[in-house]
Amino acid sequence: MTATPEKAAAVDTVSLTIDGKEVSVAKGTLIIRAAEQVGIDIPRFCDHPALKPAGACRQCLVDVASPGPDGNLRAFPKPQPSCAMTVSEGMVVNTQHTSEAADKAQKGVMELLLINHPLDCPVCDKGGECPLQNQALSNGRPESRFIDVKRVFEKPLALSSEILLDRERCILCQRCTRFSKEIAGDAFIDLQNRGAMQQIGTFNEEVLDFDGYEPIGVAAEDESGKAFSSYYSGNTVQICPVGALTSAAYRFRSRPFDLISSPGIAEHDSSGAAIRVDHRRGKILRRLADQDMVVNEDWVTDKDRFAFAWQNLSDRITRPLVRGEDGELHEASWPDALAAAAAGLKAATEGDTAQGAAVLPGGRVTLEDAYAYGKFARVALGTNDVDARTRVASDEEQAFLGATVAGTGMGVTFGDLEKAPAVLLAGFEAEDEGGVVFLRLRKSLGRQQVFTIAPFATRGSEKLNATLIPTAPGGEGKAFAAIKASTDAAEALKAEGSVIVVGERLAGSPGAFTQALALAKRTGARLAWIPRRAGERGALEAGALPDLLPGGRDVASASARQTVAEAWGVASLPETPGRDAAAIIADAAAGKVGALVVGGVTPSDLTGPMGEALARTPFVVSLEVRRGEVAEHADVVLPVAPPSEKAGTFVNWEGRLRGFATAIKTDAMGDHRVLDLLARELGVDLKTGTVADANEQLAALGAPAKGERPAAPKVDAAKVDAKPGASVVLASWHQLVDEGALQDGEPYLAGTGRTAVARLSAKTAEAAGATEGVVTVASAHGSLELPVVVTEGMADGVVWVPTKSPGAWVAQELGVEPGALVTVKGGVA
DSSP states (O other): OOOOHHHHHTSOEEEEEETTEEEEEETTOBHHHHHHHTTOOOOOSSOOTTSOOOOOSOTTEEEEEEEOTTSOEEEOSSOEETTTOBOOTTOEEEOTTTOHHHHHHHHHHHHHHHHSOOSOGGGOTTTTSOHHHHHHHHHSOSSOOOOSOOOOOOSOEESSSSEEEOGGGOOOOOHHHHIIIIIIOOOOEEEESOGGGOEEEEOOHHHHTOOOOOOTTOOTTOTTOSOOOOTTTHHHHHHOSSSSEEETTTTTSOOGGGOEEEEEEOOSSTTOOEEEEEEETTEEEEEEEOOBTTTTBTOOOHHHHHTTGGGGSTTBOOSOEEEOTTSOEEEOOHHHHHHHHHHHHHHHHSSTTOOOEEEEOOTTOOHHHHHHHHHIIIIISOOOOBOOOOSSOOHHHHHHHHHHTTTOOSOSOHHHHHHOSEEEEESOOHHHHSTHHHHHHHTTBTTBEEEEEESSOOHHHHHTTOEEEEOOTTOHHHHHHTOOTTSHHHHHHTSTTOEEEEEGGGGGSTTHHHHHHHHHHHHOOEEEEEOSSTTHHHHHHHTOBTTEEGGGEETTOHHHHHHHHHHHTOSOOOOSOOOOHHHHHHHHHTTOOSEEEEOSOOGGGOSSOHHHHHHHSSEEEEEESBOOHHHHHOSEEEEOOOGGGSOEEEEOTTSOEEEEOOSSOOSOOOHHHHHHHHHHHTTOOOOOSSHHHHHHHHHHHOSOOTTOSOOOOOOOOOOOOOOSSSEEEEEOOOOSSSSOGGGTTOHHHHTTSOOOOEEEOHHHHHHHTOSSSEEEEEOSSOEEEEEEEEOTTOOTTEEEOOSEETTEEHHHHTOOOTTSEEEEEESOO
16 A cells, blocks of 8 residues: 555654765664665674664674764764664764774774684685675775684584584674574574673573474484474575575585576465575575565575475486386377377267366466466366365365455455454464465564464464464364354454455365355455465466366356357357366276376375276376376376476465566476477367466456356354264374475475374373373274374364374375364374
């Protein structure tokens, strides 16, 4: 919203002089920021615009004089830290450019910092992009006067499996500890000792009031303290102004001047965080956070930063594969592979006995790829059986998305979420499933009320100071309905700008989306849908759902079908409602599907009989980056480009288009291009050969007309009978760092993952005889054996386990979705 002239004029300003230049800035501005506004650079190390002032390094010392009570200028007795002092009316500042005293002070600070700093620039990871190097030359003495032995420490100190600390390089700027406390809320590192031996390190739980969480790979008797177990720890490496903090994945791998840098968008969640991709000789060596103040600001998650090795592992597919008469996959030319794929799909879709084909794109595709999958299904295969939601889904969710989310453009934004006076979260764990969403919420800590409808208060919820509304999975609809005028949540949500956030997991809770809409109407709060995977919102907008055409148009609407058919230049579109992913997989396993076209789907993520579906389907076409389980069942495998080797657009949860260009140019093609070529073999021109082609078609379709969207859902809320006893309700979600396919090949990141545990309330644990030790969580399909954690305030009759962490692959071992009944018993079965 643009400020009115009256509001703009109301901003208090002060006038001051910096190096002889007069400048007017807002009251409360730091001297160092005021200098930046007139192009005057002041050296600094501890200063960071996103962190609170610390005045720790003293490198930014300047001469300051301010008017006294009599109006005459009075100089401060010694130089002042410009990063910690705010401007005042009539102030006169002289930096190192105009003040000999300031210049001498800065050179003195630099000399002090270098006294114990090692001269190892040739082997330091920061060499070539180091502020200390640069400022030692620009603001330091030409020669060192120090002749004594430098202080040394054992190196490196592993703060975690990913973050390493060379303590002798540390200049105690405290950027890392301030970020961890202020931004991430993870105070796992802090200053230790005093004087010359002061250093950064991990602390024991008694010092930091730690919650007792045991990270992977750290022995309880380890005197160095708990690991730096934070989902955002990699940010401390990037903001470290020296080479003290390094990442194990990049350490000693390259020099910055050997790298080619390209802007990109992270593919791991629906936030669409801006990243910088640094590569050399066609291989990514590191990724950094790129500044984008409207989305991720200066930060990204460790998953966005470190999980990129999956794109170039040894099982990468670079040439098409076709199954031969010997039953094995063999490399083939593109023309031969496309011809074989087209022949198999024709056999499945033509003729009286044809069983038809279905398309499963997966939730990681770009907007253009999802559009091509949806158009390919309807135009080339003549079916609405296309669903990118290879997860828990429902017709209610599809109606909710079509009626309130798709085709609406930008909805609630990160800025709205940050400024909201109250936020209600349901079916969504911000720290695990939202990445930088959590950081924006935590930025408003103390100014914002957060409520969470969940089975227990997670560590992330505690860091948001959230109020828990304990609810068993499946009961979220009733929980929404119970938020009446007399409740604290209802009163808070009535404040202007409040937001209700719903996650994709509510698809497994009948009536939850219906009741969320009703609550939004009662309170006036805005509604935001935040899915977990990067391609979910784009797939929705592109029409890669069974009953939704591009823009959220309803397949059942004749007008909607006609609009899209005319735009696509076809006579008509299929009218029969499509099957969702679960139904497609179930029917394929029963031998009722003639062919499957499968994109980036990981069978181990699914509770349905995906393996049996692939085995029993007569013809399978796989579009994949790596050779996995789908490829092993496929008749034709068509290699597609990973995000770093193609251009495209992710649509983040806000509805914001997050376009990115090709970082590494190869011969690999995006899914949309491969589908365009395959459609031509089938006699259809999709016109999706380029990103521009797909975007042009989507733009031409425009927003849906009145009556083309589905009606909002009206589903009764389910009642969940969750109570301690022989059977309890299963709760589960993916932790941010787990064993997902896009984290393959990154062992250092994997080592920072949280230990898999089974969480129970005290009553539930007592009823199951599982108050300590190991418990067995079992279903008719299988069982899991995990350490038990009795969790205070947790909903009774519920057991929570992570979805795909080491030792806890719920889909594979239990074979049921959250909300199902399982048994819990103390001890090993």
